[in-house]
Amino acid sequence: MSSMVDIPVRSEVPALRAWVEGRMVFLELSDERVLGFPADRFKILRLATEHQLQEVELRLDGRALRWETLDEDLTVQGILEGRFQLPPS
Secondary structure (H helix, E strand, O other), X not given: OOOOOOOOOOOOOOEEEEEEEOOEEXXXXXXXXXXXXXXXXXXXXXXXOHHHHOOOEEEOOOOEEXXXXXXXXXXXXXXXXXXXXXXXX
């Protein structure tokens, strides 16, 4: 006999604002949380200058981060789920 398991529906929380301080990227989320992550946890961002990191933009109604000059996109949901490319340094 098989049992059914309720799988929670993934609820995306969009960002209202994104900014960079030093090599930390910060997000203010629509549920009032503020979170930050080191840019060095992502391959392309790790190689970026601080000036390039400052060029972060919110896209897709706050569901994605975009660095146009670096051609890099990250999803807010992926960051919330801790899907980083590189381990902490």
